[in-house]
Amino acid sequence: MVSPFLPFLLSLTLVLILPLSSTSLSSHEKHKFQNLQSMNMDLLERETLFLIMDTMSSDRKWRLSSPNPCKTTSSWPGLECKPGNDNLLHVSRLDFGTKPNPTCKKTATFPSQIFHLPYLQSVFFSNCFTHTKTTISIPSPTNHKTSPLQQLSLRSNHALVGLVPPQISSLKSLQILTLSQNSLHGKIPEEMSSINSLIHLDLSYNFLTGSIPNQIGNLRNLVGIDLSYNSLTGTIPESIGQMGLLQKLDLSSNSLAGGIPDSLENLSFLVFMALSNNRLKGKFPDGMTKLQNLQYFIMDDNPMFMPLPSNLGRLVKLQELRLANSGYSGVIPVSFAQLLNLSTLSLQNNMLSGEIPVGLSNLSHIFHLNLSRNTLVGVVPFGVGFFKRLGRNLDLSGNLGLCLNGSQGIEDLNIGVGICGNYKTGSVIHPLKISGAPSEFFNLANLLSFLGVWGLYQRFF
Template identity: 30%
Template sequence: MVSNATTLETLDIAISNIEGPISNVEWGKLCNLQDLYLTQNKLNGDISRVVEGLSNCSNTTLEFLGLAGNRLTGQFPYSLGHLKNLRILSISFNQISGTIPTSIEQLSRLEILDLGQSQLKGALPESIFNLTELTQLFLATNDWEGNLSQNDFARLHQLKFLAISCGERFSVNLSSEWIPPFSLTYIEIRKCAFGTKLPTWLKTQKQLHTNILSNGSVSDSIPPWLWTMCSQLQFLELSDNEIGGNLPRLVNFPSSQIWTADFYSSYSDGVVVDLSSNSFHGGIPPSLCSPPSLFWLRLSRNNLFGELPKSLSNCKSLLTLDIGENKISGTIPEWFGESLLSLQKLSMTENMIGGHIPPTLCQLFGLQILDLSHNNLTGSIPSCLGNLRGNKDMTYTFTLDLIDLSFNNLHGEIPNEITGLSSLGTLNLSWNQLSGRIPEDLGSMQQLETLDLSSNHLSGSIPLSMTSITTLSYLNLSYNNLGGPIPSKNQFGTFTNPSSFECNPELCGKPLITDCSPPRKRDLKKIEEEDDDDERLWF
């Protein structure tokens, strides 16, 4: 039992898949504890039990309290202020509620305060901004109230990391001409109104490597000084603004850099660029992968047009490429499957891309998300897509295991080889010109949760093997030429909405009103008599 280890100074069981109530430990006995690492587990219970237990020690030695990424609830007790030696307090990504006690002002040695991604509410105590030793302050995604101004940050000279987000009852007002007292390396400001222009005080942040200014209502084009700053940036996100203009032809990103942002960062080497949900137009600049350190590129929901530049083949480290909801034309380049071998997510949805799906895509063995929907693709589905089995061994947190080829002009049969994707979660082939039968071995896709084959020309019966897919929660086979009885076993018993099967003339059985039972003898005799009458009438 941990409670009996009264001389314990460090307890590190982070990222260990531990679950259960945190109250199982008698925290008041661990008065020699200096470092407590419990981040990223499945612990539940009231956080006050931990804080009150540890604060009851007459001479508390605790310096690091890491509980981020669990399922903790409850509120901070006033006794939080008794942990006077605390240097790091990290509780983000929990369900902790209530307000921050004013006793936090007693934590004068605090260097990292990570309260993001929880359910905290109320006004931020002014005393937080008197903690002059703070180097990292994460307050994003809570339910704060009140208003912050640049004066609140006046004493935070040591600050390097800042993450904050606004809401209906909480705002942050920073003058564009403000000269901050700190030099940040990480800034994250979401849903806060900047005005039409990006704040010029960003120019003073000479050590910045992460710049996230999302949902800020910026509508002007990006000033040249920000593109110049890209030579020092490793993470640039300006998503969900209204920024217009062309992307510059020359963007210099750093070749490689290693950095961390406590629990917030899951990236190490490489550059992240997210300019999605803006009004950029023109072509994709050919210099984005020079040097080839880019590993996340998101340009979706803009007005970009033209063909994909061959220079993208230099992105040897690219894990995510999302150019969906633009006006990109041309075809899917053959070199995708030859150069972008690290790719795990490829989204090109809602563009004007035509031509065939190149078989070279099948060489992307790590691919977990393939979204080519809402384009002008023709030809057949490459049977080699069934070779993308490497995805069952990948565990990247941003992947969902999806293949979406819907709303194109694909024809031919669904290749049986695709049933080899045993870990696939979503398969959407709807609104194409596919014909033939549903593959008999579809039941081998045991992880399938969503299957949409609607609005094609599929024929034959529904394979009985599909009843063994117990994970299936959404099914749509409507608007085809399927026939025979609808299976009723296992998961099929839950599909009670007729819209999943409608407009298949020969399909019968629940939930459709068409009965599959054979005609009774009386009905057969009536049919025979009607046939005789028809013959006499013809004669």
């Protein structure tokens, strides 16, 4: 069953509202529609809009082709206007960079004039600043009047450089801030933690450095935070547990060290947590079992070097559990068979031993299982139906002690292990052949894969 949180969690995308055709409106709406057509723009605001368009786009001669840009009959693509209490039309939304919205010319730079549009609520720049280097410039508020901007999205702008400006804290109405896939560097400004209205923060895929500010816990209305694919260091701040409404937490692909903070247990609405590809280690917090809404836990590539925690089996809503390449030892907990909603389990390239729990064969929703490159032993407990359902999404290779019972009738399936021999007569396990290579090389490949665990240890220590 899909969580009601998930659609909002994974994508906080706003749909562009296009002008409605007058033919589809009721009589009351038609009257309102006609009134809008008779309204004009504030002259200063219109001139500001022309300056922005001259800076950004050369798709057409905007002043000549659309002298009244807010009029529905001649409105610009990527532009939305709304009436104000002054009987004038005001710009409320601007989209740039991808068609049908205006595309950006090579000389386009960030237009700070957008903050002079007094009714602007949403701005999108996607794949826009790609040639001329530019920075985010936010002027100081004038006459103590702050910008009403609620959403600022700057995505895939490789020529957008410089710092995340501390002045961004002056945008007191900001709810969604997306600065993803740009070339921003430097530290995350502490001042950002004063934007109490913020519900979604995405600074992923930049070159940010330094530690995550402890003050970030002040953003108590956050529902999603993504700081992945940067070069952040230090520890995960304990204050992150103050974000009681958080549903998405992505800190993957940084250089964070230390352990998972105990305060994480307070994030009872958390659905998605990604901490992979860092330098995290130490035991999991005992209170993690309180995260009963957690559906995605992704923590590959960390130097954990500890037994797999059995209490993860109590997170019964888990759909994906990824703990690969992290030096886990001991057995696969039997409690993992309680994760009946699990669709993906990735435990490859660890130091796991013992037998595969029989209960894993009862995970009816699983479609991806990777237990390769461990030291597992014994007869594989899955039936032919399980093997055929997963197909190539099942990988058991690199476990020298694993074998298939010949009576299972699955000798022809290429799943990376051999058929169990008759140990009473001294025969050995006969590995299945790899296409194009003699079978004796399969054991050698397995051995080298296993020895790769030593390389993993050297990587982190």
